[in-house]
Amino acid sequence: xxxxxxxxxxxxxxxxxxxxxxxxxxxxxxxxxxxxxxxxxxxxxxxxxxxxxxxxxxxxxxxxxxxxxxxxxxxxxxxxxxxxxxxxxxxxxxxxxxxxxxxxxxxxxxxxxxxxxxxxxxxxxxxxxxxxxxxxxxxxxxxxxxxxxxxxxxxxxxxxxxxxxxxxxxxxxxxxxxxxxxxxxxxxxxxxxxxxxxxxxxxxxxxxxxxx
Ligand SMILES: C[S@@+](CC[C@H](N)C(=O)[O-])C[C@H]1O[C@@H](n2cnc3c(N)ncnc32)[C@H](O)[C@@H]1O
Numbered sequence: 001x002x003x004x005x006x007x008x009x010x011x012x013x014x015x016x017x018x019x020x021x022x023x024x025x026x027x028x029x030x031x032x033x034x035x036x037x038x039x040x041x042x043x044x045x046x047x048x049x050x051x052x053x054x055x056x057x058x059x060x061x062x063x064x065x066x067x068x069x070x071x072x073x074x075x076x077x078x079x080x081x082x083x084x085x086x087x088x089x090x091x092x093x094x095x096x097x098x099x100x101x102x103x104x105x106x107x108x109x110x111x112x113x114x115x116x117x118x119x120x121x122x123x124x125x126x127x128x129x130x131x132x133x134x135x136x137x138x139x140x141x142x143x144x145x146x147x148x149x150x151x152x153x154x155x156x157x158x159x160x161x162x163x164x165x166x167x168x169x170x171x172x173x174x175x176x177x178x179x180x181x182x183x184x185x186x187x188x189x190x191x192x193x194x195x196x197x198x199x200x201x202x203x204x205x206x207x208x209x210x211x212x
Contacts, residue, residue: 004201009043012202017046022104023072030067033096039066040136040162041203045073048134048160051208052077055158057131061124062086063117063145064137068097068104070162074134075106084110085127087117087137117141121148129154136162139181143188150194153211159195161185165205 019027019042031037040048052060052074058081060074065088075084084106088094094114101107113120117137133149135142142161149159164170166182189197189209197209 009041009202013041013043013046017042022100023069025103026067026069026072026100029100030069030096033067033092035067035093035096039069040073040206043202044162044200044204044206045070047200047202047206049073049077051158051160052132055131055156057157058082059127059130060084060132060134061127061130061149061152062134062136063141064088064135064162065097065112066093066136068100068110070134070136071097071110072101072104072106074132075101075110076104078109082109085113085124086110087113087115087120089114089116089137118144121145121152124152128152130157132158132160134160134162139163139178139185142181142185146185146189150211155211157211159209159211161189161207163204164199164207165201167204170205 027039030039048070062071062084065071065086071084071086091114094112097112101110130153133153135145153159163182164186166179169179170183186207189207195209195211200206200208
């Protein structure tokens with residue numbers, strides 16, 4: 001029996017993922033500043049923060065900053081001295097995120113690097129291995145990000161990727177560029193014996209893989 005639906009999601013959000021003033025501001029202000037309204041949901045944010053705690057992460061990498069909403073959930077779960085490095089190709093998005101991280105009181109533990117993540121990754125060797133990597137940028141890039149992540153996350157560390165359900169279109173007859181990329185990526189990870197993986201179905205779905 002499956003009971004998961006929008007009402008259940010709201011129940012979980014109300015119980016476990018309540019936003020404080022800063023998180024609410026970031027979620028609302030991001031589209032008001034002209035950025036796309038595609039931040040993760042509060043339940044997904046709570047899930048990411050739980051993963052940070054579960055793997056006792058000290059250093060986390062995010063690919064795709066936007067306005068810093070997911071970054072704030074992640075950064076707040078880090079222990080003292082912990083660090084989030086987040087990669088963003090848009091200078092405007094990075095600037096808005098910087099303001100948001102300050103407002104949320106986490107700028108001391110967040111470093112935003114601006115540029116194309118595919119280029120920026122090669123400069124991250126000194127910070128590796130990461131405890132957790134969250135992929136939330138352009139979908140055609142996911143296989144390359146994942147391959148890099150497997151080489152640069154520690155054993156027992158987590159690789160997570162957003163939009164694994166693509167608005168529900170992963171099932172059924174839907175076709176199109178985005179959905180094909182997401183289906184192929186999910187299949188790639190599901191068949192990869194170097195990780196134990198699944199999809200957490202809140203919001204648009206977060207794929208989670210533990211490096212074995
Ligand atoms: C879905 S949004 C990220 C949402 C964010 N993680 C959150 O929930 O708050 C994707 C972001 O990735 C950025 N992006 C897309 N392609 C990129 C690339 N190749 N390198 C770096 N950033 C990229 C976009 O500019 C956008 O800000």
